[in-house]
Amino acid sequence: MSFLKSKFHHPRLARNELGLTHRDYEGSLSTLCAGCGHDAVGAALVQAVFELSIPAHKIAKLSGIGCSSKAPTYFLDQSHGFNTVHGRMPSVASGASMANRSLKYIGMSGDGDTASIGLGQFAHVVRRRLDMTYIVANNGVYGLTKGQMAATAERGSTTKKDNKVLWPDIDLVTMALELGATFVARSFSGDKEQMVPLLKAAICHEGFAFIDIISPCVTFNNHATSTRSYDYVRDHIQEGLIADFVPVTSEITTSYDEGESNDICLHDGSVIRLHKGSNGFDARDRLSSLDAIHKHRENGEILTGLLYCDPTYRDMHDILNTTETPLNSLNENELCPGARTLNGINNAFR
Amino acid sequence: MASITSLNECVIRFANTNGTGSASANNMFAKAIFRMGIPVSPANIFPSNIQGMPTWYDVRVSAQDYMARREGAPDIVVAMNAQSMAEDVENVRPGGFFFYDSSRQIDPALMRQDITFLGMPISEICLREYKAPNLRQLFKNVVYVGAMAALLNIDIKILKDLVADQFKGKEKLVAPNVHALDLGFQYALTHFKCPLSIRLEKTNKVGSRILINGNTATGLGAVYGGATVVGWYPITPSTSVVENFEKYCKRLRIDPASGKNNFAIMQAEDELSAIGIAIGAGWNGARAFTATSGPGISLMSEFLGLAYFAEVPMVLMNIQRAGPSTGMPTRTQQSDVMTCAYASHGDTKQVLLFPSSPAECFQMSAQSFDLAERLQTPVILMSDLDLGMNDQLSEELSWDDKHAYDRGKVLNEQQLDEVEQFGRYLDVDGDGICYRTYPGTHPDKGSFFTRGTSRDEFAIYTEKGDEYVQNMQRLERKFETAAEILPKPVLHPDNSGSSTGVIYYGMSDVAIAETFDLLAEQGHFIDGMCIKSFPFSQTVGDFIDAHDQVFVIDQNREGQMRKLLIIELEQNPAKLVKVTHYDGMPITAEFISQSILRDIIAAPVKRAAKRTGS
Ligand SMILES: Cc1ncc(C[n+]2csc(CCOP(=O)(O)OP(=O)(O)O)c2C)c(N)n1
Numbered sequence: 020m021s022f023l024k025s026k027f028h029h030p031r032l033a034r035n036e037l038g039l040t041h042r043d044y045e046g047s048l049s050t051l052c053a054g055c056g057h058d059a060v061g062a063a064l065v066q067a068v069f070e071l072s073i074p075a076h077k078i079a080k081l082s083g084i085g086c087s088s089k090a091p092t093y094f095l096d097q098s099h100g101f102n103t104v105h106g107r108m109p110s111v112a113s114g115a116s117m118a119n120r121s122l123k124y125i126g127m128s129g130d131g132d133t134a135s136i137g138l139g140q141f142a143h144v145v146r147r148r149l150d151m152t153y154i155v156a157n158n159g160v161y162g163l164t165k166g167q168m169a170a171t172a173e174r175g176s177t178t179k180k181d182n183k184v185l186w187p188d189i190d191l192v193t194m195a196l197e198l199g200a201t202f203v204a205r206s207f208s209g210d211k212e213q214m215v216p217l218l219k220a221a222i223c224h225e226g227f228a229f230i231d232i233i234s235p236c237v238t239f240n241n242h243a244t245s246t247r248s249y250d251y252v253r254d255h256i257q258e259g260l261i262a263d264f265v266p267v268t269s270e271i272t273t274s275y276d277e278g279e280s281n282d283i284c285l286h287d288g289s290v291i292r293l294h295k296g297s298n299g300f301d302a303r304d305r306l307s308s309l310d311a312i313h314k315h316r317e318n319g320e321i322l323t324g325l326l327y328c329d330p331t332y333r334d335m336h337d338i339l340n341t342t343e344t345p346l347n348s349l350n351e352n353e354l355c356p357g358a359r360t361l362n363g364i365n366n367a368f369r
Numbered sequence: 370m371a372s373i374t375s376l377n378e379c380v381i382r383f384a385n386t387n388g389t390g391s392a393s394a395n396n397m398f399a400k401a402i403f404r405m406g407i408p409v410s411p412a413n414i415f416p417s418n419i420q421g422m423p424t425w426y427d428v429r430v431s432a433q434d435y436m437a438r439r440e441g442a443p444d445i446v447v448a449m450n451a452q453s454m455a456e457d458v459e460n461v462r463p464g465g466f467f468f469y470d471s472s473r474q475i476d477p478a479l480m481r482q483d484i485t486f487l488g489m490p491i492s493e494i495c496l497r498e499y500k501a502p503n504l505r506q507l508f509k510n511v512v513y514v515g516a517m518a519a520l521l522n523i524d525i526k527i528l529k530d531l532v533a534d535q536f537k538g539k540e541k542l543v544a545p546n547v548h549a550l551d552l553g554f555q556y557a558l559t560h561f562k563c564p565l566s567i568r569l570e571k572t573n574k575v576g577s578r579i580l581i582n583g584n585t586a587t588g589l590g591a592v593y594g595g596a597t598v599v600g601w602y603p604i605t606p607s608t609s610v611v612e613n614f615e616k617y618c619k620r621l622r623i624d625p626a627s628g629k630n631n632f633a634i635m636q637a638e639d640e641l642s643a644i645g646i647a648i649g650a651g652w653n654g655a656r657a658f659t660a661t662s663g664p665g666i667s668l669m670s671e672f673l674g675l676a677y678f679a680e681v682p683m684v685l686m687n688i689q690r691a692g693p694s695t696g697m698p699t700r701t702q703q704s705d706v707m708t709c710a711y712a713s714h715g716d717t718k719q720v721l722l723f724p725s726s727p728a729e730c731f732q733m734s735a736q737s738f739d740l741a742e743r744l745q746t747p748v749i750l751m752s753d754l755d756l757g758m759n760d761q762l763s764e765e766l767s768w769d770d771k772h773a774y775d776r777g778k779v780l781n782e783q784q785l786d787e788v789e790q791f792g793r794y795l796d797v798d799g800d801g802i803c804y805r806t807y808p809g810t811h812p813d814k815g816s817f818f819t820r821g822t823s824r825d826e827f828a829i830y831t832e833k834g835d836e837y838v839q840n841m842q843r844l845e846r847k848f849e850t851a852a853e854i855l856p857k858p859v860l861h862p863d864n865s866g867s868s869t870g871v872i873y874y875g876m877s878d879v880a881i882a883e884t885f886d887l888l889a890e891q892g893h894f895i896d897g898m899c900i901k902s903f904p905f906s907q908t909v910g911d912f913i914d915a916h917d918q919v920f921v922i923d924q925n926r927e928g929q930m931r932k933l934l935i936i937e938l939e940q941n942p943a944k945l946v947k948v949t950h951y952d953g954m955p956i957t958a959e960f961i962s963q964s965i966l967r968d969i970i971a972a973p974v975k976r977a978a979k980r981t982g983s
């Protein structure tokens with residue numbers, strides 16, 4: 020069930036550049052379990068889009084099947100949403116973007132949805148460099164089907180019912196990096212301060228932006244022997260690069276040196292400002308990020324924050340040379356070659 | 370021995386090895402006959418293999434316009450494949466001709482007394498005339514076409530024109546090809562008695578028709594129908610639909626100002642993704658399609674259920690081939706009728722269109738986008754390998770410039786402002802079709818959540834039984850509307866109120882004129898109806914009701930269309946007689962007429978048989 024929330028606005032609620040409040044970006048009342056990480060991801064998205072002052076109807080939200088894939092109902096009510104089939108959101112998002120390149124696309128998926136049934140589609144949407152933000156709410160478990168282990172769960176950890184995970188895990192972040200994602204980050208649903216700027220940067224990034232958000236399942240995977248519980252994640256997290264998001268409009272007001280090595284300038288003019296942590300890897304260098312991720316992993320740590328960003332790469336539409344006008348707005352005039360041309364074509368078959 | 374004597378009525382078979390470049394020479398041969406004004410119908414019989422296996426190219430010539438495959442042996446065999454030589458000799462009709470490369474002596478055990486052997490040392494000639502080994506192989510094909518021109522009385526000038534057409538822009542290649550034609554032509558003139566007793570003569574039976582395959586027409590239809598987004602995955606025999614779409618888009622759909630594409634094509638990682646792309650684009654307001662064949666249909670099944678239930682327009686071109694499983698991937702069948710009609714789990718139904726000719730492929734392909742957007746559901750174009758990949762003598766493709774695309778019930782920003790409350794699944798007009806909006810239309814009205822799970826009229830998730838049932842009933846209503854607006858069945862022009870009827874669809878239509886003539890010779894005059902779409906229109910039931918016995922022609926084992934008629938129209942199975950042909954070769958008029966004669970209840974009458982074909 021989805022419940023409609025009352026849209027009562029407190030007069031003193033902060034407004035963004037569009038004159039909208041935070042409430043205007045919310046969705047229906049969540050039906051996920053109280054404390055589910057997915058709701059925190061949704062809340063961070065609401066804040067990110069609100070602060071970016073993007074009109075919500077210019078965003079389309081797509082998902083597969085799972086608790087995480089249900090989450091889009093609970094944010095951005097004014098955005099069209101599409102809950103597709105299990106593991107196939109990437110293809111539907113691809114088609115949607117092909118039809119109209121002028122909207123922003125946010126994909127919300129789970130680890131079952133992406134790392135198991137949808138692994139093929141995930142690999143190929145990365146490869147095709149679709150301009151979208153792809154979020155995996157990673158809880159190491161299948162929430163909606165009640166607690167089976169996901170392919171992202173670490174070998175040796177145990178399920179709530181005390182079954183050992185027998186197989187090595189798939190790390191979507193390193194996969195995305197290997198396959199050519201041009202924006203890769205990892206975050207934690209318990210850390211809104213980290214999530215919000217990362218989401219903003221991902222949304223503004225033109226190209227495929229992937230964020231793996233560890234998002235604990237309080238019902239099926241929050242026990243002591245889990246490696247995706249709130250406690251375990253808090254204890255093992257290592258924030259690599261702390262990223263601030265500097266939007267286009269505030270560029271003039273912040274003091275900021277062009278070409279400073281720890282700034283990444285995105286296509287739309289906004290900037291990711293990186294405060295170097297002690298980890299010393301370069302988020303513009305794929306190999307350096309991969310190396311850092313693997314090293315932390317060997318130490319039993321989860322490296323979070325922005326891991327990689329290359330704002331210069333061409334996206335799917337650039338590669339396909341698609342016209343700027345959304346294809347869904349073209350009609351007979353642009354699309355139909357007409358009867359005279361057809362006569363010529365007929366003659367070629369005589 | 371009496372040789373077969375015929376004028377403009379024969380079947381010529383070319384036996385080749387695939388990968389040797391014979392296809393374009395054989396096409397040129399068929400096209401030359403077409404340009405002589407004689408109806409011609411070529412068909413490729415090819416293996417699922419790239420190089421080294423036997424292939425055959427059968428050309429039926431018929432001034433009577435019998436364009437289906439002819440039952441039985443060819444009159445003339447052009448044997449260019451040593452591997453299949455024994456089989457090819459055996460396959461000549463008594464009184465026919467066997468043309469072969471005599472550079473190597475033919476096994477005397479193969480000789481037959483009842484046919485004429487025409488040996489020409491083609492390899493030797495090419496060895497002498499051409500230096501490069503690959504050219505020797507390539508020109509062998511052109512040499513035998515030249516020889517056949519002399520033997521059959523084909524105008525050599527037409528062939529030379531075809532060479533010039535084929536190598537437009539590569540003029541250097543024209544002279545050596547013309548030379549090869551002459552080599553064959555002159556050799557045959559000096560060594561054989563030309564023309565043979567089987568011969569051709571110019572006539573004017575072709576009219577304004579063209580020689581084109583269905584997949585070219587289907588791809589082109591999608592260009593005219595305004596398709597902009599394609600997701601696809603290669604599979605024979607559907608691949609050339611997308612290839613043709615792309616070819617014509619590159620010519621006709623580049624934005625003149627920016628040089629950018631007014632289309633987007635994605636070769637996907639599999640068929641699931643291919644149809645996902647079409648659905649995503651359809652949901653987002655673009656005209657989108659995918660093309661596939663049997664195995665791909667199975668993979669697309671889950672998504673077809675989503676599109677049915679979530680009411681997303683999209684078009685699927687299914688170029689059927691012989692199944693099940695990988696089946697006979699290069700042979701034709703109509704065996705996905707049931708699978709497609711009810712594709713996906715749960716109570717689903719899909720809209721199907723059945724073209725019978727390239728002209729119809731073009732027209733239905735274009736129309737399918739109007740229908741999909743009007744009905745907000747997938748439309749499946751049910752073509753097949755024979756129609757899709759073989760050249761057919763077809764009415765020319767036609768387009769009415771006054772036709773405006775029907776984009777269906779879509780509300781724009783202004784219209785949204787005018788409605789009080791937008792409900793995505795509100796049946797405002799009572800036809801089961803609701804109003805939709807594209808993403809990005811309005812800042813605070815018209816957004817909704819699309820899902821495969823049940824929802825109420827305002828697209829809000831619901832598990833209430835009555836709301837679910839209401840929605841399912843509305844979908845049923847929508848399909849009743851579909852039955853009214855889909856292409857109507859075509860009644861045979863010679864129908865005379867007989868008590869016997871025959872129902873056919875797709876490529877079986879091509880064999881019907883000849884079937885009627887064969888039946889008339891036996892004193893049977895029956896009525897025919899060609900089904901063009903599913904769900905069935907009222908006319909289909911009326912036709913069955915008006916006849917005591919109705920034969921249903923299917924190119925599959927199960928008699929799938931017959932079953933569909935029985936299920937959907939609650940017809941008495943005893944009344945509908947199954948005629949099924951499914952060996953992978955196109956059905957023939959002989960087969961249909963023999964099947965009907967075996968089971969027909971009505972007694973023959975004495976009436977002058979009228980030749981419908983000529
Ligand atoms: C084709 C198909 N197979 C199986 C299912 C059942 N199913 C629904 S959700 C799900 C797993 C979801 O796991 P995940 O993506 O991790 O989401 P979470 O609930 O953990 O957020 C499965 C197996 C389905 N809906 N469709």
Ligand code: SF4
Nearest residue numbers: 052055086162236237
């Ligand atoms: S079962 Fe787990 S994943 Fe699903 S809503 Fe509950 S806490 Fe979240």
Ligand SMILES: [Mg+2]
Nearest residue numbers: 129130131160
């Ligand atoms: Mg999960």
